[in-house]
Amino acid sequence: MKNTERLAVETTGNNMGSYEETYQSFDWSQVEKAFTWSQTGKVNAAYEAIDRHAESGKQDRIALMYSDPNRNETYTFKEMKEKSNQFGNVLRRIGIKKGDRVFIFMPRTPELYFSFLGTIKIGAIVGPLFEAFMEVAVKDRLENSEAVALVTTPALLERVPVDELPHLKHIIIVGTPEETPEGYYNFAEEMQKSSTELEIEWVNREDPMLMHYTSGSTGKPKGVLHVHNAMIQHYQTGKWVLDLQDGDIYWCTADPGWVTGTSYGIFAPWLNGVTNVIRGGRFNPDDWYQTLAKNKVTVWYSAPTSFRMLMAAGDEVVKKYDLSSVRHILSVGEPLNPEVVRWGKQVYGKRIHDTWWMTETGGILIANYPQMEIKPGSMGRPFPGVQAAIIDDEGNELPPYHMGNLAIKTPWPSMMRQIWKNPEKYQEYFRIPGWYISGDSAYKDEDGYFWFEGRLDDVINTSGERVGPFEVESKLVEHPAVAEAGVIGKPDPVRGQIIKAFVALRAGYHASDELKEEIRMFVKTGLAAHAAPREIEFKDKLPKTRSGKIMRRVLKAWELGLPTGDLSTMED
Numbered sequence: 001m002k003n004t005e006r007l008a009v010e011t012t013g014n015n016m017g018s019y020e021e022t023y024q025s026f027d028w029s030q031v032e033k034a035f036t037w038s039q040t041g042k043v044n045a046a047y048e049a050i051d052r053h054a055e056s057g058k059q060d061r062i063a064l065m066y067s068d069p070n071r072n073e074t075y076t077f078k079e080m081k082e083k084s085n086q087f088g089n090v091l092r093r094i095g096i097k098k099g100d101r102v103f104i105f106m107p108r109t110p111e112l113y114f115s116f117l118g119t120i121k122i123g124a125i126v127g128p129l130f131e132a133f134m135e136v137a138v139k140d141r142l143e144n145s146e147a148v149a150l151v152t153t154p155a156l157l158e159r160v161p162v163d164e165l166p167h168l169k170h171i172i173i174v175g176t177p178e179e180t181p182e183g184y185y186n187f188a189e190e191m192q193k194s195s196t197e198l199e200i201e202w203v204n205r206e207d208p209m210l211m212h213y214t215s216g217s218t219g220k221p222k223g224v225l226h227v228h229n230a231m232i233q234h235y236q237t238g239k240w241v242l243d244l245q246d247g248d249i250y251w252c253t254a255d256p257g258w259v260t261g262t263s264y265g266i267f268a269p270w271l272n273g274v275t276n277v278i279r280g281g282r283f284n285p286d287d288w289y290q291t292l293a294k295n296k297v298t299v300w301y302s303a304p305t306s307f308r309m310l311m312a313a314g315d316e317v318v319k320k321y322d323l324s325s326v327r328h329i330l331s332v333g334e335p336l337n338p339e340v341v342r343w344g345k346q347v348y349g350k351r352i353h354d355t356w357w358m359t360e361t362g363g364i365l366i367a368n369y370p371q372m373e374i375k376p377g378s379m380g381r382p383f384p385g386v387q388a389a390i391i392d393d394e395g396n397e398l399p400p401y402h403m404g405n406l407a408i409k410t411p412w413p414s415m416m417r418q419i420w421k422n423p424e425k426y427q428e429y430f431r432i433p434g435w436y437i438s439g440d441s442a443y444k445d446e447d448g449y450f451w452f453e454g455r456l457d458d459v460i461n462t463s464g465e466r467v468g469p470f471e472v473e474s475k476l477v478e479h480p481a482v483a484e485a486g487v488i489g490k491p492d493p494v495r496g497q498i499i500k501a502f503v504a505l506r507a508g509y510h511a512s513d514e515l516k517e518e519i520r521m522f523v524k525t526g527l528a529a530h531a532a533p534r535e536i537e538f539k540d541k542l543p544k545t546r547s548g549k550i551m552r553r554v555l556k557a558w559e560l561g562l563p564t565g566d567l568s569t570m571e572d
């Protein structure tokens with residue numbers, strides 16, 4: 001199991017210094033001094049991200065560099081301040097108060113970012129939803145959060161079951177006045193009526209700011225709540241992991257519907273005052289390289305699936321573009337194959353730095369740093385101020401090379417503070433006193449590098465997107481032909497895992513390829529494209545416990561041709 005391969009340090013980059021020394025001496029209170037709240041006790045993360053720069057000499061620096069096939073726009077820190085102020089005033093005029101949930105369901109365009117920041121500025125809680133969500137996914141989230149306002153587009157509004165959401169009082173449409181239904185607000189018209197000056201709501205650092213829904217192995221998606229204090233971690237990991245320095249042009253490829261797209265697609269770059277590149281639209285190798293080349297991107301944060309797709313697109317494509325501006329490359333979301341790290345070094349001439357964290361952790365906890373050797377395949381070492389360990393189910397720390405629970409000593413600044421309206425689920429993460437249990441299994445080597453092994457629950461990670469099997473199963477059984485369904489992740493060379501569904505049909509229905517496709521489309525249009533099973537296999541009967549729970553581990557064993565293990569709880 002010992003790994004001897006090393007990629008040497010390329011630059012010393014930022015001011016982190018020697019990893020070992022910094023890890024020993026660092027504590028979070030050093031970071032807090034960078035912000036005004038150390039004097040006033042009150043804070044607002046959107047102010048710290050935008051206004052602080054607009055007021056201290058960086059007003060004309062480009063904050064947002066946006067492009068999609070139809071739009072090319074840039075906004076300075078001053079303009080971002082004004083736009084987000086205007087949106088804050090729009091919400092205030094409508095009657096939105098501190099603590100209210102305001103959700104945003106729209107594609108990645110500048111309006112999304114104005115809305116996001118404006119919501120936070122008035123102390124409301126923002127909930128960004130991924131644009132690929134279909135009706136059930138949207139409904140579950142708006143219902144559970146009791147969102148009172150929603151910012152969306154005319155096209156996406158069709159997936160919002162407004163009549164079934166009694167709490168949802170206000171809808172703001174980003175589109176033309178003609179496309180804005182009676183009784184709804186038009187974004188542009190409301191913005192125009194609003195002042196560019198705003199009374200910011202100064203909040204306590206522990207006040208709620210942001211919600212992201214994420215999946216577990218059972219139950220509906222969980223609302224993970226983050227607070228303003230998370231900015232401490234976004235700021236410092238931005239400096240030392242993303243290596244953000246004055247003048248950088250940074251591109252994070254994630255959508256704000258996922259936590260990477262907020263912690264590192266909004267907060268980390270702007271808290272550090274750098275230019276943030278946002279590219280709308282879908283993945284395409286040429287477009288991606290063009291985005292790097294045209295915008296002269298210096299720091300690039302993406303995901304293993306994207307790197308694997310770029311690798312599959314071939315080395316010739318890379319040569320068509322001048323990527324010499326790129327100084328630092330990072331990855332998150334799923335295991336980064338050593339082979340991809342080697343390939344990256346060869347074609348980009350740069351190391352790809354793996355990072356590990358989760359929706360619940362709010363920020364990076366384990367990473368490879370610019371000034372540290374990389375062992376390809378390892379997630380790296382804990383961030384200063386973070387204690388990570390491999391523990392057994394009783395909480396005992398395990399020695400190097402022993403597989404166990406990847407756990408983090410509580411707390412850290414960006415840790416989630418609640419699962420919305422579900423304290424029991426929240427407690428499950430902290431069932432071993434003093435520790436946060438990630439649900440990942442991993443081991444540590446003798447140098448303190450962490451190596452990912454897998455999920456300990458049934459959560460599926462497909463192309464870096466986290467999918468709960470229960471949500472997919474629930475949707476599948478709504479189809480008239482489906483009696484029972486069990487869903488697992490099946491290993492896949494490009495996507496990491498794909499979703500595979502085992503389905504038992506109702507009497508009177510017959511297995512066919514047409515029916516498979518129909519069921520697939522049913523999930524795709526009802527839940528979300530990324531949640532639709534790529535493979536469906538019909539079975540007469542599914543393995544279940546005597547209490548009727550589908551045994552996904554047996555399905556997995558069938559799929560992989562492995563022994564099924566203990567079947568004592570299985571029904572006859």
Ligand code: WT7
Pocket residue numbers: 214259260331332333334335336354355356357358359360379438439440452454455461464465466
């Ligand atoms: C799960 C969290 C917040 C980042 C985006 C995903 C897996 C994350 C790595 C990595 C191997 C990783 C874990 C984790 N994961 N980073 N570097 N290597 N696996 O956030 O959707 O909350 O998913 O993603 O299994 O538990 P998420």
